[in-house]
Amino acid sequence: MGYTIDLHTHSLRSDGAQPAAEVVRSAAARGVCVLALADHDTLAGIAEASEAGGAAGVRIIAATELNTESAWGDVHVLGYFLDPADAALEERLRWLRENRGRRIELMVENLRRLGYPVPLERVVAIAQGGSLGRPHLAQALFEAGHVRSYDAAFETLIAKDAPGYVARVGLTPVEAVRLVREHGGVPSLAHPFTARDLDALVPELAASGLAGIECYYGEHTPAMTAACLALARRFDLVPTGGSDHHGRGEHGAPLGGVFVPPETIGALEARRAYHPPQVAGPR
Numbered sequence: 499m500g501y502t503i504d505l506h507t508h509s510l511r512s513d514g515a516q517p518a519a520e521v522v523r524s525a526a527a528r529g530v531c532v533l534a535l536a537d538h539d540t541l542a543g544i545a546e547a548s549e550a551g552g553a554a555g556v557r558i559i560a561a562t563e564l565n566t567e568s569a570w571g572d573v574h575v576l577g578y579f580l581d582p583a584d585a586a587l588e589e590r591l592r593w594l595r596e597n598r599g600r601r602i603e604l605m606v607e608n609l610r611r612l613g614y615p616v617p618l619e620r621v622v623a624i625a626q627g628g629s630l631g632r633p634h635l636a637q638a639l640f641e642a643g644h645v646r647s648y649d650a651a652f653e654t655l656i657a658k659d660a661p662g663y664v665a666r667v668g669l670t671p672v673e674a675v676r677l678v679r680e681h682g683g684v685p686s687l688a689h690p691f692t693a694r695d696l697d698a699l700v701p702e703l704a705a706s707g708l709a710g711i712e713c714y715y716g717e718h719t720p721a722m723t724a725a726c727l728a729l730a731r732r733f734d735l736v737p738t739g740g741s742d743h744h745g746r747g748e749h750g751a752p753l754g755g756v757f758v759p760p761e762t763i764g765a766l767e768a769r770r771a772y773h774p775p776q777v778a779g780p781r
């Protein structure tokens with residue numbers, strides 16, 4: 499039996515479809531020994547996941563995924579080994595969640611004006627208390643009969659270039675990396691190919707404390723994985739990986755379905771100690 503690792507999963511606490519405990523139990527059934535629950539902008543599922551992990555023999559790594567939208571494209575930063583009891587961190591995450599909610603409200607309003615009404619209450623109900631995201635809105639649009647499938651919503655009404663779309667406000671990629679570092683976590687760049695101009699972005703993030711890069715990902719071709727591994731070597735980053743499981747079969751891999759080398763965990767742990775580069779002061 500292999501030593502199966504999945505460092506990128508989501509639950510109902512953000513835009514996943516399963517309760518955190520169920521994600522852990524499904525992972526255990528698939529042979530996963532180490533699982534990072536990385537719900538967007540929240541650590542709210544960690545306690546539940548850890549309890550289920552204790553019962554099922556799965557080590558849970560407390561994580562979150564911070565999404566940013568900027569001229570760099572979609573830069574998502576995974577933060578590992580964060581502390582759910584860190585009140586200052588929770589304050590920052592709450593601000594991000596509120597922005598997320600506000601953005602979905604604005605999209606609901608746009609869609610209503612465009613002739614595709616969905617009740618905001620229904621979107622909130624679908625999220626079941628998790629931080630609001632486009633997947634919840636897509637589900638509501640599907641239920642209301644405005645699109646023929648959940649995926650079709652993403653391709654049409656709430657696609658990035660659609661009139662219903664509202665861009666996210668929040669952190670820049672560098673701010674996301676720094677936020678993770680300021681709270682003792684280890685940041686890794688998720689699915690790097692959703693970002694633009696990696697050759698310029700990665701050194702900038704590495705200078706701000708980036709420690710990992712998600713090389714192993716269900717949607718990667720072998721050439722994409724190789725390109726990420728080359729960036730990892732060049733900028734001294736730990737190659738990370740995971741399924742990006744949301745429970746709806748997206749992102750090309752089931753839970754534990756992406757091979758992540760066993761030495762990854764130790765390598766990430768070794769990056770917890772971080773000393774920001776010294777800025778020369780006035781003399």
Ligand SMILES: [Zn+2]
Nearest residue numbers: 563574688689
């Ligand atoms: Zn992501």
Ligand SMILES: [Zn+2]
Nearest residue numbers: 506508563742
């Ligand atoms: Zn994700």
